[in-house]
Amino acid sequence: MLTLHSRRVKRILLYAAIGGVLIALLRLIEYEHFVHAYPAEMYGGLLAIFFTAVGVYVGLRWMRAKEVVVIREVRVRDDSPFAANETARKDLGITPREHEILVLIAEGLSNREIGERLFVSENTVKTHSSRLFDKMDVGRRVQAVQKGRELGLLP
Amino acid sequence: MLTLHSRRVKRILLYAAIGGVLIALLRLIEYEHFVHAYPAEMYGGLLAIFFTAVGVYVGLRWMRAKEVVVIREVRVRDDSPFAANETARKDLGITPREHEILVLIAEGLSNREIGERLFVSENTVKTHSSRLFDKMDVGRRVQAVQKGRELGLLP
């Protein structure tokens, strides 16, 4: 829209400039003489130029917004890099650490392995996962993974 | 493209028609008298009309090809209905029953619940899942779900 608009403005300015140039030209080449020698042609020419400009303007105005928008729905495999849904996470009151544990659970790691990965004790992992399950309202890790996927918490 | 083209044709025809009508009108209302009474205004008017039309035409001609085709690529989740990958299943030697159990595991059910769902004992379910894990080369149900998804064994 902006492009089209500024393009029309450009065009109007162009015609104005052309008009100016023509007038200047007339001044240069014995305007007075010319006008007196061919008054009808002069007026006719000016009229022609002016109304051509008007025509252009009117025509464009009516044809404006004829930007044909084709919405082509392309089916693409949705492999957007996955930005974890922070909103959903916060809505459920899940802390970043808990979310981290959820991700590792989804990878199929045991609590022990998660603990090793994060350099914390297995007990800590269990605490986190317990609270996580509470907040997600699930009772098993597979359910957590499933629900996490639905909520956009997991890829 | 077709629309725009035929629209321009329509417009040209419209102007032609208007011109025709005007001429007819002049004929009707004492054309001769009118022309002789106001010759300059007549010519001026005709010129104005004509060049307005010319302007419209020229303007449209230059602005033509402005059928901006916006290809809006809509990202759609590729949820093809999921036909369980029989090939992968057979390649791994996974029996239909085992696959059935895999699906229920992926739903987050416990072995007991799966047994109830399938009207078999929990022990049976355990046997199936054990053999399933063997064949899938995993050691935990979450891993089985994850791998099953990769292999197209799960939605």
Next chain:
DNA sequence: GCTGAAATCATCCGAACGGATGACGACAGA
């Protein structure tokens, strides 16, 4: 009729998991 695959059920054991609860330090915000 024998063979093999598939499905069923069982038992035993150790590991993993889930739930409940308590405690402590760090740190942000009122």
Next chain:
DNA sequence: TCTGTCGTCATCCGTTCGGATGATTTCAGC
């Protein structure tokens, strides 16, 4: 400074899971 949240660790207990092993039945295919 007090409070609340977060992250950490622990213990206890009961459940679930996974692995190993053995047994029975059914049924299709040779």
